Amino acid sequence: DLDDVTLDYVDEPAPVVPEPQPDLTGPYAKEIKSHLTSTFGLATFRKNQFEAINAAMAGRDVFVLMPTGGGKSLCYQLPAVCTGGKTKGVTIVVSPLLALMNDQVNGLKSKSINAVLWTSNTSEAEAQQIRSSLYSSNKPTLLYVTPERLKVSSTTKNILSHLYRINELARFVVDEAHCISTWGQDFREAYQNLHILREEFPNVPIMALTATADRKTVDDILERLRLSSPAVFEQSFNRTNLNYTVVPKRSVDEMVTFIKTKHPNQTGVIYRTGRDKCEKLAHQLRQKGLKAAHFHARMDNEDKEKVQQEWKNGQCHIIVATIAFGMGIDKADVRFVIHFDLPKNMDGYYQETGRAGRDGQPANCVLYYAYRDLQPILKMIRDTKDPHTNPASIERQEAAVRAVVRYCENNSVCRRTQILQHFGEKFDKKDCKNQCNNCADQGLLETADYTQQAKIVIRLVQSFERSQENVTIDQCRSIFKGANTAAVRDKGHDQLPAFGAGKDIPKEVLELLFNKLLFLDALVEKSVQTTTKWHVQYLRMGKKAQDYLSGSKKVELSHRPKGVKAGGKPKATKASKKASAVPPPAPEPPQRPRALYADDDDPIDDI
Numbered sequence: 039d040l041d042d043v044t045l046d047y048v049d050e051p052a053p054v055v056p057e058p059q060p061d062l063t064g065p066y067a068k069e070i071k072s073h074l075t076s077t078f079g080l081a082t083f084r085k086n087q088f089e090a091i092n093a094a095m096a097g098r099d100v101f102v103l104m105p106t107g108g109g110k111s112l113c114y115q116l117p118a119v120c121t122g123g124k125t126k127g128v129t130i131v132v133s134p135l136l137a138l139m140n141d142q143v144n145g146l147k148s149k150s151i152n153a154v155l156w157t158s159n160t161s162e163a164e165a166q167q168i169r170s171s172l173y174s175s176n177k178p179t180l181l182y183v184t185p186e187r188l189k190v191s192s193t194t195k196n197i198l199s200h201l202y203r204i205n206e207l208a209r210f211v212v213d214e215a216h217c218i219s220t221w222g223q224d225f226r227e228a229y230q231n232l233h234i235l236r237e238e239f240p241n242v243p244i245m246a247l248t249a250t251a252d253r254k255t256v257d258d259i260l261e262r263l264r265l266s267s268p269a270v271f272e273q274s275f276n277r278t279n280l281n282y283t284v285v286p287k288r289s290v291d292e293m294v295t296f297i298k299t300k301h302p303n304q305t306g307v308i309y310r311t312g313r314d315k316c317e318k319l320a321h322q323l324r325q326k327g328l329k330a331a332h333f334h335a336r337m338d339n340e341d342k343e344k345v346q347q348e349w350k351n352g353q354c355h356i357i358v359a360t361i362a363f364g365m366g367i368d369k370a371d372v373r374f375v376i377h378f379d380l381p382k383n384m385d386g387y388y389q390e391t392g393r394a395g396r397d398g399q400p401a402n403c404v405l406y407y408a409y410r411d412l413q414p415i416l417k418m419i420r421d422t423k424d425p426h427t428n429p430a431s432i433e434r435q436e437a438a439v440r441a442v443v444r445y446c447e448n449n450s451v452c453r454r455t456q457i458l459q460h461f462g463e464k465f466d467k468k469d470c471k472n473q474c475n476n477c478a479d480q481g482l483l484e485t486a487d488y489t490q491q492a493k494i495v496i497r498l499v500q501s502f503e504r505s506q507e508n509v510t511i512d513q514c515r516s517i518f519k520g521a522n523t524a525a526v527r528d529k530g531h532d533q534l535p536a537f538g539a540g541k542d543i544p545k546e547v548l549e550l551l552f553n554k555l556l557f558l559d560a561l562v563e564k565s566v567q568t569t570t571k572w573h574v575q576y577l578r579m580g581k582k583a584q585d586y587l588s589g590s591k592k593v594e595l596s597h598r599p600k601g602v603k604a605g606g607k608p609k610a611t612k613a614s615k616k617a618s619a620v621p622p623p624a625p626e627p628p629q630r631p632r633a634l635y636a637d638d639d640d641p642i643d644d645i
């Protein structure tokens with residue numbers, strides 16, 4: 039029963055372990071500790087915060103790699119208000135998003151800290167005031183600027199040079215530092231220019247912070263910012279309070295049932311890849327009684343602001359958004375993050391799921407997976423509008439999305455192990471504590487050899503290829519299943535030796551088998567343009583087809599035997615009993631021909 043998304047962890051959250059406190063020693067310890075409690079109103083340091091602050095005060099370059107919600111801001115905000123160590127003067131914070139900077143500046147002001155935001159939206163009168171304050175003796179403690187300001191504005195450069203000459207530049211902070219790297223999805227042109235900070239102000243320490251831990255990106259950041267023997271603080275990217283689940287994507291109703299049973303009236307985000315899809319899904323959710331709104335990059339600023347505000351204050355529970363939503367949004371009690379389309383890469387997936395459970399309380403990350411979602415994304419990558427896109431970058435993006443497919447298809451290895459491996463971190467699945475659906479399902483999955491059936495399917499495709507007949511995956515599956523339909527009979531497909539060879543295989547396993555053959559490169563879908571707009575995917579032999587035909591490679595499928603619930607335990611627990619009261623999943627929506635995806639074809643929004 040693949041339909042049922044029964045998740046037991048909601049009743050049995052993993053214990054939240056309090057952070058062990060570091061030795062609060064050293065010349066700055068007293069001042070640091072006192073600001074933590076009196077200025078910031080916090081009781082204890084989170085992992086690496088004290089150490090990073092200490093290194094900053096000692097005047098070193100610092101690199102902080104901390105998962106989203108880990109508390110990176112404190113690492114530069116606290117030294118900024120100190121007077122000991124290397125803290126004299128203004129701390130300049132470079133950050134990529136206005137909303138994010140706005141939140142931070144307001145938060146600091148509410149703590150009576152002199153923080154100022156200077157962007158292209160700043161009025162001329164305000165800018166004048168900021169400029170004169172920077173030349174006065176009453177300078178702001180923190181000055182937040184966009185990278186664009188540093189790049190284009192000669193006024194800003196002049197002021198920085200002035201501060202540098204009078205030794206009043208405390209530190210440069212580059213937040214969301216991964217935006218400097220062309221490896222990442224958040225690449226920002228103006229971040230490229232930040233090497234000038236070290237070149238033009240060589241004595242000012244730099245602190246770079248990010249939550250993107252991919253090794254290549256980290257090296258890129260260190261090099262591009264010219265950090266010199268930085269104090270590096272990295273930590274495990276495991277988010278213990280998040281539960282990771284991948285379930286087959288069937289219908290919106292299933293997802294609605296999940297939300298209504300597991301997260302009634304709770305806050306969540308649903309990610310989709312196109313703005314039309316966001317609008318449509320938010321509308322559907324509202325019709326089903328959920329408080330949902332959409333968010334994407336093409337909305338005007340006023341609407342964006344309104345939606346974010348309503349979500350923050352709880353008027354709206356669910357935001358259906360493209361990846362344009364989220365960076366820097368600090369809402370602590372997000373209880374679920376759903377991906378209703380395939381994420382573009384593991385990095386993004388980790389970042390987006392990371393917005394759940396920032397308060398440390400249990401939260402669910404559910405990815406609704408359908409292999410058919412891969413093609414539209416590949417198409418978007420290839421059809422990218424920019425004629426200068428480097429082919430290597432297209433290849434890289436394709437490889438990145440295929441890594442997501444591998445993650446989804448892999449239903450045996452602990453999901454945490456898979457996610458963290460992407461960041462070069464080894465993770466022992468015993469530390470998962472069954473907080474992913476692969477660990478929770480361990481021992482419940484049945485693995486069986488489907489090599490013989492796979493051979494029949496591959497030979498079927500081979501015969502079509504030889505007779506130059508174009509068939510889709512749905513047609514092939516119908517033939518293999520032995521479907522007695524006019525479409526099959528009219529083409530004489532019921533006369534083929536493969537007709538009905540898979541009639542005893544359950545429907546969901548049949549789907550797994552075809553997905554697996556595509557995934558293994560035993561079969562491929564080739565896109566054929568029939569008119570200017572419509573593409574049809576036809577099946578062909580894949581690069582690895584011969585390996586399976588010759589029997590040198592096997593095809594194994596793991597699936598839940600009938601009657602075992604996803605994420606469930608064999609015995610009836612409180613949660614699964616509750617779940618049995620859930621209305622049965624709605625009948626499957628009519629399938630539109632999967633080969634035709636032209637109306638899915640809106641571009642992925644960018645930040």
Ligand code: ADP
Pocket residue numbers: 080081082083084087104105106107108109110111112368370396
């Ligand atoms: P990041 O930038 O790493 O994603 P933030 O700096 O935005 O994280 O902090 C995330 C949340 O954690 C904020 O609500 C912040 O107030 C809180 N926080 C940070 N440090 C601490 C701490 N030492 N104790 C308690 N809460 C903290």
Ligand code: MG
Pocket residue numbers: 110111213366
């Ligand atoms: Mg941050």
Ligand code: ZN
Pocket residue numbers: 452453454455467470471472473474475476477478
């Ligand atoms: Zn696990």
